[in-house]
Amino acid sequence: MRFGANYTPSHGWFHHWLDFDLDAVRADLDSIAALGLDHVRVFALWPYFQPDRALIRPRAVDQLVQLVDAAAERGLDVNVDGLQGHLSSFDYLPAWTRTWHRRNLFTDPEILDGQAAYLHTLAAALADRPNFLGMTLGNEINQFSAGPHPDPDRATSDQIDAWLERMLAACEQGAPGRTHLHAEYDATWYQDDMPFTPAQAARHGALTAVHSWVFNGTAQRHGRASVPTEHHAAYLIELSKAWADDPHRPVWLQEVGAPAPLIPAEHAPAFASATVAAALDCPDLWGITWWCSHDVSRDLADFPELEYTLGLLTNDRRPKDIAHTLAALARDHTYDPAPRTTALVVPADPASRSRCAPGGDVFEAFFRLTADGARPTTVLDTRADDPGHLAARGLTDVVTPDQVLGTPSGGTRA
Incomplete structure (x- = not known):
């Protein structure tokens, strides 16, 4: 079990790549390591690293290597996100993909060549670093492929399949044998017309990544201390397993945070404690990576209000109460969850994903x-009668949402 943080630089946010200060990075990493965490996820802003399709800036790549080496000096492993892409409500895409040069991010041959070269370059630069975990293709890049994005790059699921295969192969060729993966926001699991599908999330890459944010309607509908809110991360972990072909495919809770005002600051430690405890009750969990390490500076404008206060630490690197909570969990946790033997049936048809979203019958069941107290996991409706699949996963009870919702409930906590 791994505990880590998504690294948000304390000064300049991810614009720090424009004025890279290794001493400031080292101080940030010191404050993360002091919490007892063992890894960070870092973000290379794509247009800063590859401002032209044929120019991947050597200095930017070298600065990324310096950051990874600084992390190693502090006992921190590093996962690197490449195609940024989308971060904290802002899009960062190179000029050679937009406006007068508008080409589809997922289907245009020249764009794909540029992306593959970029991912390969970053992976190859880090391939000999022992603390380099591997590449994540990009942060929630599925948000570019469908609404509610205001200018989506439309693609079919088959085209996304081909894109994922090529980009993951580029990472593998650059750094063979590392943990390369892709990661999307929860529309993959919840949005009927999203071309990035649950099957892709659970079958492409070395492991499955889930991002859990309770501002998706969960906390609004059920309240900050409800069972759905405190177990939302565990739900996504277990929901992902329905589509996995490997009965023990590892799942990484790669993003989870306590967003104000739905989770007020004074309640954030309790939310973190409950969320982590629920996740630790999920078998085959690879790790938990909190969003995020440091607050966004109030000197920066136009971020949504919640983005300024998500850090475990302040801008002057002081740990908040939630940081002490997470540090204690990282230090004192045990990870030995019992198997989950009850499976809730979920629709295999991606056009029915909204049933799994907040308010849907799968979600509520x-x-x-x-x-x-049933500790459920999930199984596809196409596999619910397959004795071999059920046995491989240790499932002994299979129930449908209508069976669950038609029975008395213990309810949720207010």
């Missing part, structure tokens, strides 16, 4: 079972 899962948390009815959770509130009643």
Whole structure:
């Protein structure tokens, strides 16, 4: 079990790549390591690293290597996100993909060549670093492929399949044998017309990544201390397993945070404690990486209000109460969850994903079972009668949402 943080530089946010200060990075990493965490996820802003399709800036790549080496000196492993892409409500895309040069991010042959070269370059630069975990293709890059993005790069699921295969292959060729993966926001699991599908999330790459944010309707609908809110991360972990072909495919809770005002600062430690405890009750969990390390500076304008206060540490690197909570969990946790033997049936058809979203019958049934102490996981409707699949996963009870929602419930906590 790994505990880490998504690294947000304390000064300049990810614009720090424009004025890279290794001493400031070292101080940031010191404050993360002091919490007892063992890894960070770092973000290379794509247009800063590859401002032209044929120019991947050597100095930027060298600065990334310096950051990874500084992390190693502090006992921190590093996962690197490449195609940024989208961060904290802002899009960062190279000029050679937009406006007068507008080409589809997922289908245009020249764009794909540029992306593959970029990912390969970053991976190859880090291939000999022992603390380099591997590449994540990009942060929630699925948000570019469909609404509600205001200018989406439309693609079919087959085209996304081909894109994922090529980009992951570029990472593998650059750094063979590392943990290369892709990661999307929860529309992959919840949005009917999203071309990035649950099957892709659970089958492409070395492991499955989930990003859990309760501002998606969960906390609004159920409240900050409800079973659905405190177990939302665990739900995504277990939901992902329905589509996995490997019965023990590892799942990485790669992003989870306590967004104000839905989770007020004074309640953030309790939320973190409950969220982590629920996740630690999920078998095959690779690790938990909190969003994020440091607050966004109030000197920067136009971020959504919640983005300024998500850090475990302040801009002057002081740990908040939630940091002490996470540090204690990282230090004192045990990870030995019992198998989950009850499976809730979920639709394999990606056009029915909204049933799994907040308010959907799958979502509500899962948390009815959770509130009643059943410790559910999930199984596809196309596999629910397959004895071999059920046996491989240790499943002994299979229930449908209508069976669950038609029975008395213990309810959720207010």
